[in-house]
Amino acid sequence: MGVITSLADAIAELVHDGDTVALEGFTHLIPVAAGHEIIRQGRRDLTLVRMTPDIVYDQLIGAGCARKLIFSWAGNPGVGSLHRFRDAVQHGWPTPLEIEEHSHAGMANRYVAGAAGLPFAVLRGYRGTDLVAQTPTIAPITCPFTGEVLTAVPALTPDVGIVHAQRADRAGNVQLWGITGVQKETVLASRRSLVTVEEIVDELEPRPGAVVLPSWTVTRIAEVPGGAHPSYAMGYSERDNDYYQAWDTISRDRAAFTAWLGEHVLGRSVEEAS
């Protein structure tokens, strides 16, 4: 538990073809380097889970790693569409992509149920929307005390949960701060987990707003400075907003995307890429 290893070894050990894999990080601390390593290792038929599939999922989908996407908002934030995602959904390129679509509140609660060892979560949500008819993992549930009808969603329990954090200590305890999203829930809900970190330190001094994941809750840790780029790691890096803008052009065209993938992901080791 909390074993420190290389990113390549961690992905090889934890992520297998056909797995359900969640890479989380809400704008902040997105584990992009881990996603690139999954592409480099050529994983296939993955069910990818993520509230906000953005650039790294566009890349995974365009590289043909995914069979299915479970999500609540698929876009390039502040820029526009995810062209590889759209191409997969609308034209089945490079492979057809099955989708299971939720709202943020529903996805967040699905992780909560997974982290809590419950088969489902209850929320006020979805009622009156057309999502109910399209998504089988949305069901009505009646309060046994008041008779009120609410909505149930099933737990998410990914085979592998991957997040990026600022730091870990040598014992494998992880610390992250700033916008912490659903990272704790993702790690706790997943059967296996990987945390990439900006740095490994001797001691995690307490910080305001920090979430700590004890070593025994994490399977593998890899030190990957800049591993969240083009998203950011508060205290370590700034968001690369130009990259998000540039992605719109690169991703619009299959050939441009394929060239980019060859040059920037497949043709590089993790050390070169970060």
Next chain:
Amino acid sequence: MGVITSLADAIAELVHDGDTVALEGFTHLIPVAAGHEIIRQGRRDLTLVRMTPDIVYDQLIGAGCARKLIFSWAGNPGVGSLHRFRDAVQHGWPTPLEIEEHSHAGMANRYVAGAAGLPFAVLRGYRGTDLVAQTPTIAPITCPFTGEVLTAVPALTPDVGIVHAQRADRAGNVQLWGITGVQKETVLASRRSLVTVEEIVDELEPRPGAVVLPSWTVTRIAEVPGGAHPSYAMGYSERDNDYYQAWDTISRDRAAFTAWLGEHVLGRSVEEAS
């Protein structure tokens, strides 16, 4: 919202005869001074809610403020029984006390449901215990996806939620740290809320592990230094373990308790008592 006032005014304004009132604080930050002010103001027929009714609830019950107790563990922690609670349950002194009994996990989830605006919460709990037959607010619920049977408990939505915290700023934002228990949930689940604080400061500098309740979530704030005594406020005071020991003797005897109440609560203003 987050209006700063005196403890006496806050209790007079917020707590009415017949109300459901929750004073929370898990060993740490117990709002004892607020409980004493409720006794002084002679409130009656209260439904008192608390996971761990301890000395301050023994005092409220012995003083005749309560008609009903909703709880999960009623004892003098590390010492033994609550004698005023037992006298009320077993002999109806000074008035009969109805009880609604849960487990900690159930109570915590009832507050969560209240804070989340849901009518109920779901947990793995109570199954096989005799609590199910005695407590009507425990019901089975079936997962609509797996068919598994779990347990539902209804939301707690007290009329008044009262907690103690280390600090508030002049705008009425509240900050507490250390063991924070169910305090956030209590304030968010309650229709009205009171936070007593060790001190009011110009600025709440961020602290590791701190919970912040924005001003607009709190109805009234009162500065009551030492207001958690004999429990403690991390960074301000130590737990008075001798008081817990001494309470065993005082509370065993109705006359000794009544004398204590007259001398230490009824005969003192809040300023003298703290």
Next chain:
Amino acid sequence: MTAQATPTPAGVADWSSDEMMTIEAARALRDGTRCFVGIGRPSTAANLARRTHAPNLVLIYESGTIGAKPGRLPLSIGDGVLAETADAVVSVPEIFNYWLQPGRIDVGFLGAAQLDRYGNINTTVIGDDYADPKVRLPGAGGAPEIAASCREVIVIVQHSRRAFVDRVDFVTSVGYGSGAGDRERLGLTGRGPVRVITDLGVLEPDPDTDELILTRVHPGVEPEQVRAATGWHLAFAPDLATTAPPTAEELAALRDLR
């Protein structure tokens, strides 16, 4: 969102219709209001309001930042400046469960790809077939529950027949469903979309039917021009008014923000 260089009608002062829309949206936020803010125009408008007439506006972003006071316009919903300046930063599950769901938020601020006469919003797919869409949009995000649970919803969207349709292709977020009474039947606790602010004017629900009607036009815009840009026969309010033009202070604050 960058300001558009749309030419303004002759005789009207030097501002764009996009600026008018954003300023009008900012004005809709009363001081002290708790506002759940989406990125893009809603965030620009909310931050403008905080710098002009509503310094105590409480900005809440779905990234978990409560009471953010950014000194510059945040570039994403999870911009570091939001966490650094917030009263509290909570997890994403908590922001939805403890803060949005119980109805603690006064105003939800949404955009839309399509919006219909009952204020229902589509951000999922264009086209009749969900499985084979004409255009795949980003999807729901936080919008369905913002639309359901905020006490009021304000929508900002550019006016066009493509966006303003008789019936949305997909109901991502419920406005008034198929009309008055539907929200109650669905158990939606908030009031629904009380105002739709566009680059041409302002639509509000008819008090009886909850159908969106034109209550205001922006300076220099003709009511018929708005009707022409709307995919249903847009009704005009009997007391149809004209929006006050942007003040110099509002324009300066908005341009400074961008």
Next chain:
Amino acid sequence: MTAQATPTPAGVADWSSDEMMTIEAARALRDGTRCFVGIGRPSTAANLARRTHAPNLVLIYESGTIGAKPGRLPLSIGDGVLAETADAVVSVPEIFNYWLQPGRIDVGFLGAAQLDRYGNINTTVIGDDYADPKVRLPGAGGAPEIAASCREVIVIVQHSRRAFVDRVDFVTSVGYGSGAGDRERLGLTGRGPVRVITDLGVLEPDPDTDELILTRVHPGVEPEQVRAATGWHLAFAPDLATTAPPTAEELAALRDLR
């Protein structure tokens, strides 16, 4: 809990039966184990284990402190020293929902007012009538879900016919219910009470029936003496053994802790 001055049997070294019980309970905790600790004897035993053979024991208290490393014996379940030394401090709902409920905790450490032959625990009422009890006890606290969800449960209780009853007056926390198979039927995910440690010896569930049987006596204790202090006809394990006496190191560490 303070050490009792119970006289030890003649010929046995200078320790009390209470010390033997606590030391034996500490020994039951393997190093690296995640242990959900109640206050009183369980906390003393767990802290003793951490200072002797199990320095990497992970102490988890229901107050929300995970990985507490107190330098002195905590005086309450919410002692400040637990928060100050913990790897993480979480809310009380979180400790139950994210940490206990999913089965992340190896060992739950409980006490009992009454315990029956199937390891069911009563901490609620003594007497047949819940509404009119002979003795009102504190109630459930965290115990029902600790008993349900920890991978294993260890119970520490002083041996007497009053405590060890054929059937508890009230099932606060389920052991093996009415026997083998009941936990599965109830959907309880943990294994149940694998060991009951008393001041006289150690009881463990019979592998076939899950009835508690005597597997060890402490030094100087006769098996019949344990049976006489038990409210049902206590069976003896075929390989009934004797507990190793406390070592000088164990005793010194325990006394130093108190």
